[in-house]
Amino acid sequence: MKEDDKNPKQPNPENPYKTLDLKLTKVKDWAAGIPxxxxxxxxxxxxxxxxxxxxxxxxxxxxxxxxxxxxxxxxxxxxxxxxxxxxxxxxxxxxxxxxxxxxxxxxxxxxxxxxxxxxxxxxxxxxxxxxxxxxxxxxxxxxxxxxxxxxxxxxxxxxxxxxxxxxxxxxxxxxxxxxxxxxxxxxxxxxxxxxxxxxxxxxHETSGTALRPTIGIGKGTVKLEDFYDTDLIVIIGQNPGTNAPRMMSALEKGKKNGAKIIAINPLPEAGLMGFKNPQEIKGIIGNPVKLADLYLPVKINGDMALLKALEMLLLDYEKKNPGKILDQQFIHEKTTGFEAYLKQFDNYNFDQFVEESGVPKEAIQQAAEMLAFKNRIIVCWGMGITQQHNGVDLVKEILNILLLKGSIGKAGAGVCPVRGHSNxxxxxxxxxxxxxxxxxxxxxxxxxxxxxxxxxxxxxxxxxxxxxxxxxxxxxxxxxxxxxxxxxxxxxxxxxxxxxxxxxxxxxxxxxxxxxxxxxxxxxxxxxxxxxxxxxxxxxxxxxxxxxxxxxxxxxxxxxxxxxxxxxxxxxxxxxxxxxxxxxxxxxxxxxxxxxxxxxxxxxxxxxxxxxxxxxxxxxxxLPNAARDGKFNTKQFGDRVPFTLTTTPVNQLAADEYLMATTRTHDQFNTTIYGLDDRYRGIKNERRVIFMNEKDIEKEGFKNGDKVDLFNYDDGIERIAPLFIIVAYPIPEKNTVTYFPETNVLVSVNNVVKESNMPASKYVKIKIKKHEESIYERIKS
Incomplete structure (x- = not known):
């Protein structure tokens, strides 16, 4: 026994505050293959x-x-x-x-x-x-x-x-x-x-909280075979290349059969861009299959503004093409609350939604066109949606779009919350x-x-x-x-x-x-x-x-x-x-x-x-899934699915504040760390990094590779995550991304998703300051 071990000491609750020998490699635009x-x-x-x-x-x-x-x-x-x-x-x-x-x-x-x-x-x-x-x-x-x-x-x-x-x-x-x-x-x-x-x-408590009272079941409504024969797959707030790699095989098969794919995420993820199937010879030696036909670089919590902007365009298309865009029969027979839902758009401003989403207007218009003229639509989401403070409303707004199109309860269409752990x-x-x-x-x-x-x-x-x-x-x-x-x-x-x-x-x-x-x-x-x-x-x-x-x-x-x-x-x-x-x-x-x-x-x-x-x-x-079969049963709405009225958040930040979302590397699954690389994002031998927009780095007087300390002040408490390395990355301005569990310390126990009470780990306000060695004494105190 070592001398230090004879007296009880408080173990470290977090990973040691040390950086390793960070090496930046080329950011990938495709996933899997020989690597x-x-x-x-x-x-x-x-x-x-x-x-x-x-x-x-x-x-x-x-x-x-x-x-x-x-x-x-x-x-x-x-x-x-x-x-x-x-x-x-x-x-x-x-x-x-x-x-x-x-x-x-x-x-x-x-x-x-x-x-x-x-x-x-x-x-x-x-x-x-x-x-x-x-x-x-x-x-x-x-x-x-x-x-x-x-x-x-x-x-x-x-x-x-x-x-x-x-x-x-x-x-x-x-x-x-x-x-x-x-x-x-x-x-x-x-x-x-x-x-x-x-x-x-x-x-995914958020998913169940949103779906159970609306469609009558807190689960997804699609089968794997629906991905093989559908018109459009929308992937929002999810990174399949890291979090569900076998999903990419299904996306590839759907693409071969004519499906289009829209990817929505603050970070451009390799698994949403291209795929080399390692189970096929051509996937090993050939060129990657392009997956996403369109990528929308939404701001952190700009999702609601984006969804409402898309709905405004769909409703406008319907006015110009009566009966050809919306599934009026489905809306009449299977839903409730449509008139109240329509009325809210009288007070909305499309350009304001565009600005709040962070997505270029042209890209939103292109996405709306893809939605407008497709009938079978699957929407997949992960914790990029469920861990926003308004995540329940976001899931309900996703459902609103599917209700407009009649894209639920039939083959090749529906909701698909992509679960994490195996059971x-x-x-x-x-x-x-x-x-x-x-x-x-x-x-x-x-x-x-x-x-x-x-x-x-x-x-x-x-x-x-x-x-x-x-x-x-x-x-x-x-x-x-x-x-x-x-x-x-x-x-x-x-x-x-x-x-x-x-x-x-x-x-x-x-x-x-x-x-x-x-x-x-x-x-x-x-x-x-x-x-x-x-x-x-x-x-x-x-x-x-x-x-x-x-x-x-x-x-x-x-x-x-x-x-x-x-x-x-x-x-x-x-x-x-x-x-x-x-x-x-x-x-x-x-x-x-x-x-x-x-x-x-x-x-x-x-x-x-x-x-x-x-x-x-x-x-x-x-297992039985009535909503998959087009049968909806809820206590409040009976056999009809309600259109939901939601609000658009106002994401106000102080001049020195940023929004942070936590994520995982390609070398981990949940809290299990398999290695120290994030191959697709070009990170090697390091986990204590913070991805920032180049303009933000310059504005703060930092440079790529600088060491910084991260702070959160929710509830009037100073929370500190020390010693992180800045990595410039294509991410919206005033947005940052870090790995968990290293920055879980910054997520207040009171920063939760409304209704589902989940930690809102994708919506954390932080401040970024140049690293100081004295920070460790503040942490101890």
Whole structure:
């Protein structure tokens, strides 16, 4: 043990404040191709799993294989590429799962929590797979091995000592299977709380909040095959080249069949411009396929002005071409509120919208022409929309355009929120939700025989505040990296440290294990690619993709440790230890039989009839989606979809203020950092960068490559992200982009999306000042 490790020190809540040797390379105007193949191979080599991981790749996303642990983009319903139905990000995710590197109890004897906190998130994540349950005692400096029985007893004691079940919080990441998710929420409810925040609260809560009361379902309405046969695809606030690379194959296929594509984003992203399909010979040696026919460089939060400008032009075209632009029959038969919607345009100024959007008038007119004379339109969006402070209104305004065109509820048309984590949509279907409906709770009560709590629980933002105000005492994290995923890092760190106990179910080490409650447990679990053997039989689990397909997943790799437990059994053993004889649920049955879990799901959640049979069908099955079939059903509007009246925000900035949006590099997935490059944006070996417009750099007296400190002053609090390097980039003036989690510290816990209460990480007001070494003392104070 090192001398410094003998006394407890507060671990670093953030990545170390240090810059590396930044190298700027050529910004790409196309994605994938040979570089993607090379990067994939290098990751397998780095994680020492070329043979083991390479073998597993041929089973990833294949029928009868296992579901990719990365994004939730759907697999083709019919044929799947024999070369590999995966992307570069999928290979990176698998490499870290299949790695032969291990983090054993001996590792923690040699490394204190404080020493590990001095590492970057990238270095922490590359240590390898966790092999044994670990415990950090009160005032302890090192994690130590603990038996599974002792770990579950500690959890049970901590939960049963609470004054109220609502002092416990049960967080969920998106990778958890349907079976484990269902049991997890069942345990929380039988324990007595709906405090079930999840990663949806930080990515697509906005989408569900907007869609559920308008079209009757909080999900997208398109299938993958709709991309192959459509007229127009609009991609707004999303970067498929990095966030959902397999989506580009669908875009390519749609282009070949005649579709046009409009890309809307503050940054010109390589994946929206061109694509070399690495699964085809011509994609490796040939020229890239041009994807976007039109790129609209919208300002941060200029989206609403842009959408309304497009609507004004569509309405004008309709006046000049009566009955040829708008789908008047659809509007008459399927919608409500059209007259009130039309009236708002009497007070609008087109030129003002153009200015507020930041998009040249000619480009907006060109986009409107593409929309006007197309009938089947798909609109895709990501967190560039959902993490704006007016994100719910933005989704509703997107829907308004589709309603004008009758472009929903028919083939080749509809809404497509592009989900992130592999089963984040399935988690919500399995009732991982802090606000379950009374109908959902009634079905659980009727089947299991206990009355679940009826009051709304905490979402992520409310959970952080509850921990900070000491209204919560225990945080259980089913996967994920809670600290690095959430906003307001300093505030969240203070909240976590006030807890009595933090528990993390994980496959690898992450920063949340180092920023903990008074006591902490790490429970290692199987990954998606690991063989899950129960009572001598290889099990299947199920997941739901972005388009509502439920399919089975079966691991193929021998686990790196014999002391790992699957998530389903972790939940069951926690339940048995905590609830004991008070429980009316047969947790032991579910512990030993996944089919029994699916039988229970079938009885409690509509759409899962004959679940065990259909889950094993080739390609799985689609869940019901009435809006996809043109049938809409909402409590307020019945079988009609409302046109929504929204307002256009006034984005006022002081002379020295900028708008900042956080994003991720091509070398990361959510909070998992695979490497230090952002190949498509020309960044190598660095993450602490801020992209700025050249005019802004010159105006501030800076130059490309200068080091600066970033400040936010929301709520009257000074938040500081020190030591960033300026990189000149084609981005609208007064707009900046940085990577998360490095700038999560600047996102106030109170800077949220209206209605959905999501962190508004794409709308952060900042000030930029020349870097000073004295800044570190201000941070400490």
């Amino acid at each position: 993607a193949v090379q990067a994939s191979i290098s990751d397998l080599i780095e994680d020492k799993t070329v043979a083991r991981g390479g073998k597993a790749l041929f089973k990833m996303n294949q029928m009868g294989g296992f579901d990719c642990p990365s994004c939730a983009w759907p697999d083709p319903d019919d044929e799947r590429s024999p070369l590999g139905e995966y992307c570069e990000n999928g290979v990176k995710a698998l490499a870290e799962e299949a790695t032969t590197k291990k983090v054993t109890p001996e590792f923690f004897k040699e490394n204190s929590v404080y020493a590990l906190s001095q590492l970057t998130d990238y270095e922490i994540g590359k240590k390898g797979r966790l092999t044994d349950p670990l415990y950090l005692p009160k005032n302890g400096t090192h994690y130590e091995a603990i038996s599974w029985d002792a770990a579950f007893q500690k959890i049970a004691d901590s939960l049963n000592e609470l004054d109220s079940p609502n002092e416990a919080i049960f967080y969920t990441s998106g990778r958890t299977s349907n079976e484990a998710s269902f049991l997890y929420q069942l345990f929380a409810k039988e324990f007595g709380t709906n405090n079930m925040p999840d990663c949806s609260n930080m990515c 984040v949509q399935g988690n919500r279907t399995m009732l991982i939700d802090e606000k379950p409906t009374q109908e959902q709770l009634d079905r659980l009560q009727n089947y299991f025989g206990f009355n679940p709590p009826r009051e709304k629980g905490y979402d992520v933002v409310h959970a952080i505040k509850a921990m900070h105000n000491e209204k919560a005492k225990v945080l259980f994290c089913m996967g994920g990296n809670f600290l690095s995923a959430t906003p307001d890092t300093t505030y969240t760190t203070e909240a976590l440290r006030k807890l009595n106990l933090t528990v993390s179910v994980s496959t690898k080490l992450n920063r949340t294990h180092l920023i903990h409650g008074k006591e902490s447990l790490i429970l290692p679990t199987l990954s998606r690619s690991d063989m899950d053997i129960v009572n001598g039989e290889l099990q299947i689990i199920t997941t739901e993709n972005s388009m509502g397909v439920v399919q089975d997943s079966k691991g193929v790799l021998k686990a790196v440790s014999d002391n790992l437990i699957n998530e389903t059994q972790i939940v069951c053993r926690m339940a048995m230890a905590t609830l004991g004889d008070k429980s009316v649920v047969d947790w032991n049955k579910y512990h030993n039989d996944y089919d029994a879990v699916r039988d229970a799901i079938e009885q409690c959640i509509p759409g899962f009839e004959n679940y065990n049979v259909r889950a094993r069908q080739k390609g799985g099955f689609y």
